[in-house]
Amino acid sequence: MTSLSDIPVIQTPPEAPARGGNPLANVFDDFIRYCRSRSLFMLHYCTGCGAIELPPAMTSRFDMERIGIQPMVTPRQADILLVTGYVSVKTLKRIILTYEQMASPKYVIGICSCTVNGGMYWQSYATAKKLNDYLPVDLYIAGCMPRPEAVIEGLKALRDNIEAGTSDNWKDYYQRYDHYLGNQQRLFGADWQTPTEVIAEAKHYGLFGPDTLGEHTRRLEDHRKPLEPLRMTLNAGRLEHME
């Protein structure tokens, strides 16, 4: 694309009117959305050098907690997945596993140039260039590396987006799963699978879209091995050793 005007602009549909014309009908939803924007638990997946900017952003100098953000250590509890730096192919698998275990609504933030376009690892054969191809990124904080002020600014921008209801890329992962899975398969091979049943979740929570299924999810079914529980014996770990 040569000029900016050629880039298609996605038109967001106008906001649906309140149910039954009652101005108070959405009060509860608005309240939950406000709480959601004011309380963000952050799982920092510190892959690269950007990790060093997070301790000052969290501790006494810049104090994230005053805007309601606090670090959490497991994907189950977290709302934000913070990817701070270059993502190697091997790391990306773990990031996707982590992302799929998080409870929606969930948000992905890419920090540093490396998550935007590969940055200084552009020519590396082992680095995933654009994080947005594999996960729905809500916000990029560009820079090499961004200062803590920029990190805080970015988090505030995410907070405002959530409050305005414009930050719902997590739905995109369900609705266009085929697209994301295709990109993942291109990198990891055709037999790539995760333990999380994304398609079943999309059906269960009413997030099924026309592009959830496609040629890549069909390929997933060909290669899918059923997940079986590990054998429960007292010395299961040792058996292999002895044989």
Next chain:
Amino acid sequence: MNVASLLVELVLMPLVAFVVGLAMVLMMRRIAARLQRRVGPPFFQPLFDIVKLYGKHTQTSHGLVHDLGIVMAVGGYIAAETMLPVPGMTGIADKGGLVVLAYVMMVPSLGLALGVGQCANPNGSIGISRALTAMLAYDVPFIIVIFGVAFHFGSSNLITIAAAQQAAGIAGWGVSQMPLLALAGLFALHGMLGKQPFEIYVAPAEIATGPMVEMSGKHMGGLFVMQCFQLYTAAVLYVTLFLGGGENWLSFLAKSFAVLAVPVSLAYLFPRYRTEDLVRLMWKWPTMIGLLGLAFLMH
């Protein structure tokens, strides 16, 4: 007391406990922030966290016992709140008494253990085994303290204990009558809260918050509610046993928050004990102090 007013009290007492508990969580986080020279969370942060967690779109449950475990964890404390007399409301404190309360206060840990068990996450199992070991550790001084107070006042009824202290004035308070037991009680209270020197079972960096590792959405929200109740229960029980209970809401809340501020302020200054060191510490110092206090009391 007629049935209607009793029902109102049974509903109101846990509600009041929850609101006060939210403020206590806020105080805890603000104290931590001040000690670390931070600003700390906004006023409504504990409420935002809980609403957000319950408002999660996708909920991950690992089965029926996982859900029931959280219900037990919250329910145990709700039962405990109805047995803790507060100014103007006694609920079923008259029927319950200290012994039932001590039993009910163990239910949340056991419920959590059940729920975590079904998650089948090794971090969770390690965490809950440490939590139950810690419970074994702090319950010994806790029971000694409870026994001592009941012996001193000749009753295990919390209303009687509070009334006896209020009638005698500050000189008759548990803390002036039995300072050694009060000290041991403060130790046990600190262990019960699971704050810093005694928080090996949470250990975020090593076992990923232990029992909470698989909790998301409403399960985690339930645990946040449980934390509010936990802080309230521990503080109010201590106030009732040693600081004369509540004559009116103002002094009652002031005493409760002051009691809680002691372990919370100490908490953020220390690293943590290992589980065996925790047990050794709890079975040595508070138990010894408590037994010494008992000896003075019975002599």
